[in-house]
Amino acid sequence: MTKQKVSYSMDSTLATVDNAEQTANRFAAEAGFDEDEVMQISMAVREAAINAVLHGNAYDPGKKVNFDFEKTSSDLVITVRDQGNGLNVNHIPDPLAPENLMKTSGRGIFLMRSFMDEVEIHPSQTGTEIKLIKHVHGTTEGGKEASQ
Amino acid sequence: MSMKISSRSVDGVSILDCSGRITLGEGSITLRDSVRDLLSKGQKKILLNLGDVSYIDSSGIGELVSAFTTVRNQGGELKLLNLTKKVHDLLQITKLYTVFDVKDDETSAVKAFN
Numbered sequence: 001m002t003k004q005k006v007s008y009s010m011d012s013t014l015a016t017v018d019n020a021e022q023t024a025n026r027f028a029a030e031a032g033f034d035e036d037e038v039m040q041i042s043m044a045v046r047e048a049a050i051n052a053v054l055h056g057n058a059y060d061p062g063k064k065v066n067f068d069f070e071k072t073s074s075d076l077v078i079t080v081r082d083q084g085n086g087l088n089v090n091h092i093p094d095p096l097a098p099e100n101l102m103k104t105s106g107r108g109i110f111l112m113r114s115f116m117d118e119v120e121i122h123p124s125q126t127g128t129e130i131k132l133i134k135h136v137h138g139t140t141e142g143g144k145e146a147s148q
Numbered sequence: 149m150s151m152k153i154s155s156r157s158v159d160g161v162s163i164l165d166c167s168g169r170i171t172l173g174e175g176s177i178t179l180r181d182s183v184r185d186l187l188s189k190g191q192k193k194i195l196l197n198l199g200d201v202s203y204i205d206s207s208g209i210g211e212l213v214s215a216f217t218t219v220r221n222q223g224g225e226l227k228l229l230n231l232t233k234k235v236h237d238l239l240q241i242t243k244l245y246t247v248f249d250v251k252d253d254e255t256s257a258v259k260a261f262n
Contacts, residue, residue, distance in 0.1 A: 014173045039234065046205055050172055096243050102217060104210035107242055111206055114241050 005070040012057035012082075016065055020049035024078060027069045031076050031136060040115035041076065041134055047108040048080040048130045056082030056128050071136075078132045086123035151175035153182045161258045162191045163229075167200035170208030179208075183215045183226075192224025193261045197254070199230030204238060216248060225249075229257050 006027070010016040024045035028038040049065065057063035063083040070077045093100050095107045113119045118133040151168040164182055169175050186194055196215070204212075212228075219226040227249040231239070239245040251257035 017172060043205065046171075050206065054172070101243060101247065102213055104214045104217075105206070107206040107209055110242070111238075 003070070003072050005068065007066070007068045009064045009066045011061065012053045012059050012063050012065060014053070017046060017049040017053055020065075020067060020080070021046040023067070023069060027071070027078075028076060028134070031071050033076070033134070033137075037134070041078075041132075044112040044115040044119075044132050045078050045080070047111050048078070048132060051087070051108050051130065052080050052082035052084075052128070056084030056087070058084065074136055076134045076136060079129060080132075081127055081129045083127045085127075086125055087121060087128040089121050089123055151178045153178055155182065155186070157191075158254075158258050159262075161193045161195050161261050162186050163195045163197055163254070163258075165197045165200070167202075169203040170201055170211060171203065171205045172207035176207050176211040179211050179215065183218065187219065187222055187224065192219060192222060194219055194224065194226045195229050195251075195254075195257055195261075196226065197229045198232065198235055201232060201235055204235050209238060209242060209244065212248070213244065225261060227251055227257055227260065229254060 006023075010019065021042045025038055025042040028041040033041060052065040053059065057065065066081040068077070068079040092109055093106055095101070095103065095110045100106060109119070109121070112130070112132060116132045117135045120131040120133075122129040122131070151166065151170055151174060154165045156163050156165070164186075166179065170179055183194060196212075216226050229251050231250060231252075236245070239248065239250075249260070251260065
């Protein structure tokens with residue numbers, strides 16, 4: 001089994017969001033995902049990074065965003081952790097609901113869930129951890145579509 | 149690649165030719181400023197040409213919604229032109245495709261304002 005893992009910490013800035021997207025793009029391409037999947041994975045990671053920088057850490061220069069990019073034989077796993085107050089997972093509105101459709105925000109987590117096979121959100125008082133998982137081709141019996 | 153917008157007018161319709169990325173930060177702000185600039189000049193028929201927009205994130209989607217609502221609230225109309233597959237797919241999964249008036253031909257899009 002081959003396993004690769006890259007971990008790093010960055011400031012709560014827009015540059016971090018762009019960097020996370022680029023790193024995800026490179027990591028997903030190297031993992032063998034096709035062009036559309038690479039775009040989906042990098043967008044999901046971008047949205048998680050936006051969540052951490054903007055909503056979690058609120059651009060606080062004293063708070064960091066931590067990233068883990070890990071490839072196992074079965075999955076690509078990207079973990080994004082902020083140092084905010086913890087996302088309230090019970091209050092994530094459905095952006096597809098008619099009353100929310102014309103809102104200008106609130107689509108980030110929806111996009112992560114749309115593009116990844118699994119999304120785990122672990123809030124705590126010291127921050128939120130979002131784990132994004134995409135199954136590597138041919139190593140699992142089914143992805144999101146098969147489970148629906 | 150940052151966002152670039154150039155403006156032109158065809159038969160009373162303001163066309164914003166957008167290229168690059170509509171994302172959190174500069175890209176979204178550029179779009180917002182361009183639409184507000186047109187509205188401040190009384191130009192309320194706006195066609196957003198997204199043919200050269202390579203990427204859009206949730207903030208960019210929000211900015212499109214904001215532009216659409218802002219123009220409509222001022223009695224105007226905003227339509228989208230030449231969506232790339234990526235942008236088209238994003239508007240589909242967010243159920244916004246049917247909210248926006250989306251065109252794929254500039255001539256018919258301009259005529260549709262009248």
